[in-house]
Amino acid sequence: MNNLITFMLITVMCFSSKRTSGCNLVEFQNQLEPPRSVKVNCTSNKKETISVQEIKFNGKYNFPVRERGSGDRIVWHCYLRDGNHFIDIWRAYRGASRKRCNQIRAYIVKSDAVRLVRNNEPTKQSFVWMLAQLSSIRN
Ligand SMILES: *[C@@H]1O[C@H](CO)[C@@H](O)[C@H](O)[C@H]1NC(C)=O
Numbered sequence: 001m002n003n004l005i006t007f008m009l010i011t012v013m014c015f016s017s018k019r020t021s022g023c024n025l026v027e028f029q030n031q032l033e034p035p036r037s038v039k040v041n042c043t044s045n046k047k048e049t050i051s052v053q054e055i056k057f058n059g060k061y062n063f064p065v066r067e068r069g070s071g072d073r074i075v076w077h078c079y080l081r082d083g084n085h086f087i088d089i090w091r092a093y094r095g096a097s098r099k100r101c102n103q104i105r106a107y108i109v110k111s112d113a114v115r116l117v118r119n120n121e122p123t124k125q126s127f128v129w130m131l132a133q134l135s136s137i138r139n
Contacts, residue, residue, distance in 0.1 A: 022066030023101035026076060026093045030055040031110050038109050042078040042092060050078075055109075070097035078107075080114065085129035087114055 030038045034057040042050040042063070053061045068074055074095040080087045093105050106117040107127075116125040 022064035024065040024067060024093070024103040025062050025105070026065055026078070027060060027062035027104065027106040028053075028055055028078075028080070029060050029106060029108050030057055031108055032057060032082060033111060034058070036082060036111075039081045040078055042076050044077070045073075045075045065093050065095075065103075067095040067099040067101075067103075069095070069099045073097070080107075080109065081132075082109075082111075082129065084132050086132050087127045087129055089114070089127055 026042070028038070028040050030036075032038060037054050037056050037059075039052050039054050040050075040061065041052040046068075050063050055061045065074060065076060072095075074093065075091055076093040078089045078092040080089070089107065092107070093103075102119075104117075104119050106120075108115045108117060111129075113126040113128050116123045116127075
């Protein structure tokens with residue numbers, strides 16, 4: 001009996017935390033040359049934010065995304081920075097009209113470009129680094 005209650009409690013907890021935090025993923029993998037790190041921060045159209053994360057060479061960072069369905073599609077915008085270069089990925093994640101789970105958008109960060117891998121399938125989509133204006137470079 002006790003085991004059953006524990007099992008049910010854990011199931012409910014997992015389910016509810018998944019529901020609030022999201023069952024999809026946006027991931028960044030730093031494959032620049034060592035020892036370069038990349039910085040990333042993101043904002044959604046629902047005013048959720050991911051503060052600046054520094055990803056070390058060969059490291060990864062990911063965060064969960066919850067879809068909301070039609071009329072309320074989630075869109076995440078991410079900003080990457082490597083020294084004085086940057087990339088704005090305006091639709092790093094875009095929700096579908098039907099709520100989905102298990103969607104993964106992985107961005108492979110390399111020195112020539114950032115490539116999108118969608119649900120473990122490489123895509124042709126890539127993003128090129130832009131040179132920042134000197135006046136806008138901050139630490
Ligand atoms: C990233 O952070 C910078 C500095 O805090 C901010 O100006 C910018 O709007 C942020 N961008 C995104 C996509 O969150």
